Amino acid sequence: xxxxxxxxxxxxxxxxxxxxxxxxxxxxxxxxxxxxxxxxxxxxxxxxxxxxxxxxxxxxxxxxxxxxxxxxxxxxxxxxxxxxxxxxxxxxxxxxxxxxxxxxxxxxxxxxxxxxxxxxxxxxxxxxxxxxxxxxxxxxxxxxxxxxxxxxxxxxxxxxxxxxxxxxxxxxxxxxxxxxxxxxxxxxxxxxxxxxxxxxxxxxxxxxxxxxxxxxxxxxx
Amino acid sequence: xxxxxxxxxxxxxxxxxxxxxxxxxxxxxxxxxxxxxxxxxxxxxxxxxxxxxxxxxxxxxxxxxxxxxxxxxxxxxxxxxxxxxxxxxxxxxxxxxxxxxxxxxxxxxxxxxxxxxxxxxxxxxxxxxxxxxxxxxxxxxxxxxxxxxxxxxxxxxxxxxxxxxxxxxxxxxxxxxxxxxxxxxxxxxxxxxxxxxxxxxxxxxxxxxxxxxxxxxxxxxxxxxxxxxxxxxxxxxxxxxxxxxxxxxxxxxxxxxxxxxxxxxxxxxxxxxxxxxxxxxxxxxxxxxxxxxxxxxxxxxxxxxxxxxxxxxxxxxxxxxxxxxxxxxxxxxxxxxxxxxxxxxxxxxxxxxxxxxxxxxxxxxxxxxxxxxxxxxxxxxxxxxxxxxxxxxxxxxxxxxxxxxxxxxxxxxxxxxxxxxxxxxxxxxxxxxxxxxxxxxxxxxxxxxxxxxxxxxxxxxxxxx
Numbered sequence: 001x002x003x004x005x006x007x008x009x010x011x012x013x014x015x016x017x018x019x020x021x022x023x024x025x026x027x028x029x030x031x032x033x034x035x036x037x038x039x040x041x042x043x044x045x046x047x048x049x050x051x052x053x054x055x056x057x058x059x060x061x062x063x064x065x066x067x068x069x070x071x072x073x074x075x076x077x078x079x080x081x082x083x084x085x086x087x088x089x090x091x092x093x094x095x096x097x098x099x100x101x102x103x104x105x106x107x108x109x110x111x112x113x114x115x116x117x118x119x120x121x122x123x124x125x126x127x128x129x130x131x132x133x134x135x136x137x138x139x140x141x142x143x144x145x146x147x148x149x150x151x152x153x154x155x156x157x158x159x160x161x162x163x164x165x166x167x168x169x170x171x172x173x174x175x176x177x178x179x180x181x182x183x184x185x186x187x188x189x190x191x192x193x194x195x196x197x198x199x200x201x202x203x204x205x206x207x208x209x210x211x212x213x214x215x216x217x218x219x220x221x
Numbered sequence: 222x223x224x225x226x227x228x229x230x231x232x233x234x235x236x237x238x239x240x241x242x243x244x245x246x247x248x249x250x251x252x253x254x255x256x257x258x259x260x261x262x263x264x265x266x267x268x269x270x271x272x273x274x275x276x277x278x279x280x281x282x283x284x285x286x287x288x289x290x291x292x293x294x295x296x297x298x299x300x301x302x303x304x305x306x307x308x309x310x311x312x313x314x315x316x317x318x319x320x321x322x323x324x325x326x327x328x329x330x331x332x333x334x335x336x337x338x339x340x341x342x343x344x345x346x347x348x349x350x351x352x353x354x355x356x357x358x359x360x361x362x363x364x365x366x367x368x369x370x371x372x373x374x375x376x377x378x379x380x381x382x383x384x385x386x387x388x389x390x391x392x393x394x395x396x397x398x399x400x401x402x403x404x405x406x407x408x409x410x411x412x413x414x415x416x417x418x419x420x421x422x423x424x425x426x427x428x429x430x431x432x433x434x435x436x437x438x439x440x441x442x443x444x445x446x447x448x449x450x451x452x453x454x455x456x457x458x459x460x461x462x463x464x465x466x467x468x469x470x471x472x473x474x475x476x477x478x479x480x481x482x483x484x485x486x487x488x489x490x491x492x493x494x495x496x497x498x499x500x501x502x503x504x505x506x507x508x509x510x511x512x513x514x515x516x517x518x519x520x521x522x523x524x525x526x527x528x529x530x531x532x533x534x535x536x537x538x539x540x541x542x543x544x545x546x547x548x549x550x551x552x553x554x555x556x557x558x559x560x561x562x563x564x565x566x567x568x569x570x571x572x573x574x575x576x577x578x579x580x581x582x583x584x585x586x587x588x589x590x591x592x593x594x595x596x597x598x599x600x601x602x603x604x605x606x607x608x609x610x611x612x613x614x615x616x617x618x619x620x621x622x623x624x625x626x627x628x629x630x631x632x633x634x635x636x637x638x639x640x641x642x643x644x645x646x647x648x649x650x651x652x653x654x655x656x657x658x659x660x661x662x663x664x665x666x667x668x669x670x671x672x673x674x675x676x677x678x679x680x681x682x683x684x685x686x
Contacts, residue, residue: 007476013483020490077472077521099478099514102486185536185572214537 001025001109002043004034004060005075006053014047017102018109029053031060038064045113047105048092049075050083058090065091069149071112075100088190093151094177095184111178112151127160127219128208130199134161139199151176152195155188156219159209164221166212192217235405235412242404243397250396254389262382273358273373274345276305281360281369284312288367295319304371311370312362313339324351325372334359338368347375354379414442421449430457467524474517481510519644522577523627523651537679538575540566540605541598547579553592555583560599568605569679574652578660579607581645582672586611590670600678607674610665621662625650649674 001023005011008029015025026041028034031052038046046064050057057074064072074087074095084095093112096105125132131140134157139146148156154176159167167175173183176191192211196203210218230236280302287298299310299321309322311330318327327335329350337344338359345358354375362369417434424432430453434446485507492500541557541564548555568575586593590613597608616624628643649672653660658676665671 007480009480010476010483013480013487016487017483020487077475098475099482099517101482 001045001047002028002034002037002041003047004028004031004052005047005049006030006051007049014105017105021106023109031055031057031063034060035063035067038067038070042068043070045109046070046072047075047109048072050087051077058086061087061090061092065149069147071150073108073112084184085186085190088187089194091149091194093149094187107178114150122161125157125160125163127156127163127199130156130160130208132157132160141199146198148195148198152191152198155191156195156199156209159217159219163219166215166218168216172217188217234415235408238408238412239401239404242407243400246396246400246404247393250393254393258386258389261385265378265381269373269375269378270345270356273305273308273356273371276303277358277360277369277371278343280304280310280371281362284367284369285363288314288362305373307374309372311372312367313370314367322372330357330359330370330372334370335368338370350374414439418442418445418449421453425453425456430460464524467520471517471521471524478510478514478517482514485510516644519648522648523644535569535571537567538570538572540568540607540676543572543575544579544596544598544607547576547583548596551583551593555593556595558595558597560597560601562600563598563605566598566600566605567679568656568676570656570676574656578649578652578674579609581649582609582660582674585645585672586613586670589613594665594667594669603678605676605678607676609672609674610667611669611671612667613669615664615668616662616670624662625660 001018003011003014003018003025005014005027006029011027011029015027018025026037026043028037031054034046034048037043048057048061048064050061052060061072061074064070071093072091074083074092075098076083076087076095077098087095094108096108123133123135125134129141130146132138133140137150137153139148139153139156155172158172158175169185169188170183172188173179173185177183177187179187192209193203196206196209199208200206208219210220212218231240283302284298287293288295293301295312295314296319299312299319302310304310304321309320309325311321311325311327312319313327313335320326331346331348334344334346334348334357338361341361343358343360345356347354347356349355350372356373356375357370358373359368359370361367414436421432421434433450433453434442436442436446485503488503489507492503495503541559545557548557583593586609590611592612593609594612595608595610597606597610599606599608625646627647649660653674653676656676658674660675661673663671663673
């Protein structure tokens with residue numbers, strides 16, 4: 001668990017909170033330091049403040065995403081700002097807004113950190129011409145592996161497991177992110193867009209994850 | 222010309238200018254008409270009188286010459302005198318009256334005229350004759366005790382007067398529509414720049430601080446446009462600066478608040494180790510930090526609403542489902558009542574805004590009015606309504622708009638920390654305005670307050686259920 005945040009007290013507080021929950025926390029005050037730490041010790045989850053002294057938090061987020069599928073939770077000042085969408089488009093998995101309460105923070109971190117675990121689900125799924133192996137956490141097309149983040153993978157798995165059924169945004173928020181009705185549906189929309197860019201042959205005309213206007217998303221069965 | 226919300230046409234600058242032009246034109250033309258009438262009628266009358274006088278004097282002279290001479294009898298003499306058609310000659314001689322007309326005799330002449338002429342003075346007089354006016358001229362006949370009179374009917378002249386008066390009055394009346402049209406046409410280009418000024422001022426008054434006047438090279442408009450634009454720009458900058466300041470303050474408070482919330486949670490985890498008074502202090506600290514954090518959040522939200530902008534994530538929202546979820550998250554159960562068609566009512570809205578609206582209304586009821594007694598959702602196309610009733614004493618009529626102001630609090634009550642930021646209801650109005658809805662407060666049947674949220678229903682119902 002890595003926290004990139006410039007305010008020393010907030011950093012320490014998050015550390016104390018998460019340590020109590022049993023996480024091992026490393027900290028970084030700047031984006032550069034954070035990326036260096038991540039290169040040394042891979043983290044399960046990165047908590048990233050978008051306002052950093054040395055560089056734009058979005059840049060850091062993209063750099064983390066380029067380096068691998070590590071889940072990123074961004075910290076923003078405002079849920080209604082464009083920061084949230086920008087952060088999600090830059091590859092973040094979820095966000096928390098300041099001031100966040102420790103309970104909320106640990107819930108978010110736990111949600112993005114967990115792997116796709118279909119309890120007694122099938123060991124292999126298909127979606128279009130994709131092969132999904134839920135246990136291995138891999139998606140392949142014609143034997144070639146497609147790299148997805150954990151959240152993207154969980155999203156695809158949920159949709160493929162219920163192929164032929166329309167999932168509402170609220171349902172996906174609950175199943176993938178562990179939110180209730182009041183989760184931010186932009187999380188779903190931005191992740192679906194990101195997912196399509198990776199798995200669709202033509203992302204402008206999606207065939208694997210389709211939109212049902214006014215209702216939600218669907219993997220045709 | 223006067224649409225809804227616009228002043229009546231006659232109150233607009235252009236209307237007033239046109240009406241003034243019309244009034245002045247009509248007054249001038251009336252004065253002119255009266256003048257023309259007086260001059261023309263005088264001229265006609267004088268001309269007529271002169272002509273009749275000349276004729277009478279000439280005829281009297283002829284009578285004076287012919288009377289003493291032998292030959293023609295006085296009757297024949299009168300009959301052959303040259304006369305205008307319609308006029309009558311009368312000759313008075315030794316109290317014997319001769320007349321050329323059966324209709325006009327001695328008694329028709331005014332007595333004053335007869336006496337004057339009998340006394341040797343020529344005279345003329347207008348008098349009423351058989352329902353019309355007539356002019357009588359009397360001249361003493363030279364060298365005899367006779368008097369010669371002629372009576373001229375003035376019907377012709379009266380008719381001329383009538384026609385003239387009618388024509389003049391018609392002309393005055395005709396100037397009304399003509400000058401209205403001309404005034405309206407002439408003031409349009411002259412006042413068009415003012416239309417732009419008033420449109421811009423109205424836009425600013427309605428809250429659009431980006432409105433400016435474009436003088437379009439009009440030298441008359443440029444100075445006023447420049448000062449107006451400068452004023453609005455300053456106002457806009459000031460509003461923006463205030464909003465930015467509030468946002469910055471709120472922003473800066475967030476980081477320490479995060480630390481406080483984290484630290485508090487940690488201490489609360491160890492609350493059992495604290496003495497009794499320490500636990501009570503901790504509880505107070507928790508309440509105040511929560512309130513503080515709500516205030517900071519609301520402050521940022523309100524500054525954003527003031528600064529305008531901010532992208533809304535509009536989506537189709539099932540109102541009943543959203544209300545049910547919001548109620549399910551409350552600590553105390555609240556009965557939900559659905560009107561006909563309310564279950565399937567869909568509004569197009571930003572869900573987070575709607576959530577805040579409901580949350581703030583429910584919080585308000587909890588903090589100030591002893592909690593919510595009932596929430597009702599109604600569909601009344603093209604609108605949907607959410608009614609929130611509380612258990613409080615109700616809000617007096619005169620306070621019903623004031624409650625939506627920032628930091629408004631109940632009157633004359635002790636200031637008990639309520640946990641509210643004082644911005645909640647103000648935010649409700651702002652959020653709803655952004656969603657095209659509104660909120661009002663009335664009374665509930667049980668005597669509490671009833672907040673009524675009205676939202677436009679989505680135009681297109683989503684397919685399926």
